Amino acid sequence: MEIDKSKQYEIIVFPNQDEGLKAQRVLVTKNIDYKHISTLAVAVSEKYRQEICRILIDNGVPITGYYKFLYRDYEEDLLNRAQAYKASPSEGEFLKTITLCYVAPCMADEKKIRLIAYFDRDITELLPYLNAVIKGASYNKNASILTYAKERRLINLYSIKVTIAKASDIIDAWMILDEVKKLINDTYRRRDTIKPNYEEKVKVTALQIYGWLPKTNCRACGDATCLAFACRLLLGEQKLSKCAPLSTESKFSENKKIMQEMAEALGVA
Numbered sequence: 001m002e003i004d005k006s007k008q009y010e011i012i013v014f015p016n017q018d019e020g021l022k023a024q025r026v027l028v029t030k031n032i033d034y035k036h037i038s039t040l041a042v043a044v045s046e047k048y049r050q051e052i053c054r055i056l057i058d059n060g061v062p063i064t065g066y067y068k069f070l071y072r073d074y075e076e077d078l079l080n081r082a083q084a085y086k087a088s089p090s091e092g093e094f095l096k097t098i099t100l101c102y103v104a105p106c107m108a109d110e111k112k113i114r115l116i117a118y119f120d121r122d123i124t125e126l127l128p129y130l131n132a133v134i135k136g137a138s139y140n141k142n143a144s145i146l147t148y149a150k151e152r153r154l155i156n157l158y159s160i161k162v163t164i165a166k167a168s169d170i171i172d173a174w175m176i177l178d179e180v181k182k183l184i185n186d187t188y189r190r191r192d193t194i195k196p197n198y199e200e201k202v203k204v205t206a207l208q209i210y211g212w213l214p215k216t217n218c219r220a221c222g223d224a225t226c227l228a229f230a231c232r233l234l235l236g237e238q239k240l241s242k243c244a245p246l247s248t249e250s251k252f253s254e255n256k257k258i259m260q261e262m263a264e265a266l267g268v269a
Contacts, residue, residue: 003035008046009069011037012053013103013170015062023061030055038082040100041170043069065103070111081171094188096120098162098177103170106254112166114254115173119184124159128196129187141198147262149208150176156261165258206231209262212255213243220244233263 003009014020017039024042027034032052035043044052046068053063102116127146131139137148146157153176154165162180167173187194209230216226221242223229232238240263241247246256 132197214245
């Protein structure tokens with residue numbers, strides 16, 4: 001399929017490379033027009049996306065999610081990165097697989113995506129070690145959550161899953177997941193040389209929190225500005241529920257989910 005810039009397309013995402021290959025075999029067999037993005041995703045006409053998803057599901061292919069293909073200006077870059085990407089080997093590693101279970105567009109930025117992926121084993125024992133090696137991480141030992149930022153992306157590591165907000169696209173997301181897997185496996189290999197850090201440290205800044213707030217300065221929370229609210233939230237002097245736009249306006253629903261995860265990770269939920 002050739003991308004026609006006058007038409008709308010959507011990217012369908014699959015949980016792993018095996019399922020992605022299975023999906024593409026079904027699409028070829030059914031003579032359905034699609035564009036190969038990677039073994040994890042395909043682009044299809046927005047007009048027929050719902051019908052194509054139904055066909056894939058009827059043929060036993062699980063679908064993780066879908067989002068609009070809004071990267072036409074970067075199509076060549078996206079496809080080049082997809083072609084160049086090679087998954088790291090998993091043989092003999094502590095963590096062998098990470099499986100995508102949810103992909104959706106960010107409500108705050110339709111050109112970015114949000115995702116949830118599951119580990120093939122519990123990593124709770126490694127969180128204090130990761131807390132020691134990840135610069136700028138925030139650790140909540142009671143909730144077993146480690147939060148850190150990679151440029152604009154927010155990454156939360158839980159016992160058996162990872163969430164990522166504001167990934168550029170599915171290739172960017174999978175490369176970050178691969179980095180997470182490498183980091184976990186490398187930390188496991190070196191654990192005898194790492195002093196675990198059980199300290200609950202807060203490294204997320206008020207400005208980073210402010211970046212996820214509605215920025216309306218509505219004062220419904222009692223603070224004069226959203227930045228003031230962010231500062232007080234970080235200090236544990238405010239509650240996320242006090243932000244009326246996050247709670248009442250659907251356009252901020254994605255931000256609310258991210259903020260809830262961040263607040264939980266920081267121990268200020």
